[in-house]
Amino acid sequence: MMALKSVAALGWRDPGTKHPSLNRVQRFHRVCISGSSGLLGYRVIRSVADEKPVSGSPKFVDREDDNKISKRLNKELSSLPKPLSVTDLSTVRDDGSKVRISYRGVPGSYSEDAAFKAYPKCETLPCDEFEDAFKAVELWLADKAVLPIENSSGGSLHRNYDLLLRHRLHIVGEVQLSVNLCLLALPGVRADQLERVLSHPQALALSDIILSTLGVARENVDDSATAAQYVALNGLRDAGVVASARAAEIYGLNVLAERIQDDNDNITRFLVLARDPIIPRTNKPFKTSIVFTLEEGPGVLFKALAAFALRDISLTKIESRPQRKRPLRVVDDFNTGSAKYFDYLFYIDFEASMAEPRAQNALGNLQEFATFLRVLGCYPMDTSV
DSSP states (O other), X not given: OOOOOOSTTOOOOOOSXXXXXXXXXXXXXXXXXXXXXXXXXXXXXXXXXXXOOOSSSOEEOOOOOOXXXXXXXXXXXXXXXXXXXXXXXXXXXXXXXXXXXXEESOTTOHHHHHHHHHOTTOEEEEESSHHHHHHHHHTTSOSXXXXXXXXXXXXXXXXXXXXXXXXXXXXEEEEEEEOOXXXXXXXXXXXXXXXXEXXXXXXXXXXXXXXXXXXXXXXXXXXXXXXXXXXXXXXXXXXXXXXXXXXXXXXXXXXXXEOOSSSSOOEEEEEEEESSOOOOOSSSOEEEEEEEEEXXXXXXXXXXXXXXXXXXXXXXXXEEEEOSSSOEEEOOTTSOSSOEEEOEEEEEEESOOTTSHHHHHXXXXXXXXXXXXXXXXXXXXXXXX
């Protein structure tokens, strides 16, 4: 079997998707740099989750209306985004001692929580869309990007799998975040006064029991922290939010209930992306992520997976996505005819470092069946929650 030389430069034949042009000038806006005491001074890019849940029922918090909180809220929200012009871009990397992390959302989002778990002293860069977070790294506005890839209750985020293939960033780490969903509202508002609750669709779905008990309407928002910001800015006393406790602190909301998710063990896995890969090691548990396509034929996928099983390599994730450029394959038993099948990309995570000969040999074996193979990254496993 052909042994592969190194993961650092692995990147087999491209499946035909061209790298998106980076020449499109994007709009950038100034937002803030998160701090423990409120809003300081972030940057956001426009269009170019960490407390462990415990078992038990939701814990309601009884708090009094506090005018001081409202005054602080108005003062801090006034410092939110000012436009960032192209001439300001040279000042983005003004502190080389800090790792700059891009993420989708606004301050207080669970993605930002994941960034702080991975890099406690990092500077965060909010972005409007997931693709903007990729482009921030490609344009050297950020050192790394953090994006969610799967949730223990909601499953995979398919859009982000597509972006991993479209862009040429490397996976250099993962973060497993225990998500604590909280019910938030303006100071002085009680849970029984709420008529509607805003949040990301998945957060609302994961809090179905308590929201059904309250009998409130549910309104979808792109990001849970964005919902908190919206309720705070507009003073909506009939609206609650499902978001993090840190979002409540940032936007001056009260926490009415904590751990409101239906399943206490609610874990979201995030990927850390960078322009360059890291050197694989064998001194700690490593994980490798790949994507590949296969020729049509009986047992081809079985043979591909056997390349790992025969070398005692555990697979931790298998995901398939139809190829957008070639969604249908026309075959029959003799590779002719009119039967139509989806042509798939297969994403696999396995527990082995590319510094190990068994991992190199497994990929060498896989190449015998794969029409396309790309290593997305080899990185240390996150064994903490």
